[in-house]
Amino acid sequence: GEDVEQSLFLSVREGDSSVINCTYTDSSSTYLYWYKQEPGAGLQLLTYIFSNMDMKQDQRLTVLLNKKDKHLSLRIADTQTGDSAIYFCAEIGARGGSYIPTFGRGTSLIVHP
């Protein structure tokens, strides 16, 4: 079945760039997503990329997609303490006529001064 893998933890210093990596298996995914979850809250869509793109930039966020290697990354420039959260990578795959997302286990980003 579909699988999405990401590392569990990342620690960075405030002001540095953070790069969170993700690999996925479903080559038919049309969209790939990054969600952010702050403590005690639900997930919130951070950004997404269409599968025919290889890069998307949105202010401090840069998403890179390598479709050949099925590798997705999220780069956060000038990381701030407010960026501390869990980041989930997700892909969408068809399952029984519906489009069902598969989420990675989440990467806990810890930003220290």
Next chain:
Amino acid sequence: DVKVTQSSRYLVKRTGEKVFLECVQDMDHENMFWYRQDPGLGLRLIYFSYDVKMKEKGDIPEGYSVSREKKERFSLILESASTNQTSMYLCASVSGYQETQYFGPGTRLLVL
């Protein structure tokens, strides 16, 4: 803005009790999902619904059932709560555009 609400933020129940978790969305979305989230395991899909009165099992449906009598409301039912169902439960509603998931704030359930 899409709003997804869940009936409780925190819930404490006893083993064997029947538990209802409610989720309501206000954007007329067709698809709704229930997940549970456990540390180190990420989100696991319990059930989803793509229309009123329609439901499909997700990856871990055992011990759960769902109800979708109205489009805006999707309920998760624990028929007889057990301690291994202690978890964070997240509801999501899906926009057809890009299949973006909009999540509720979550219900943290403790079963004693």
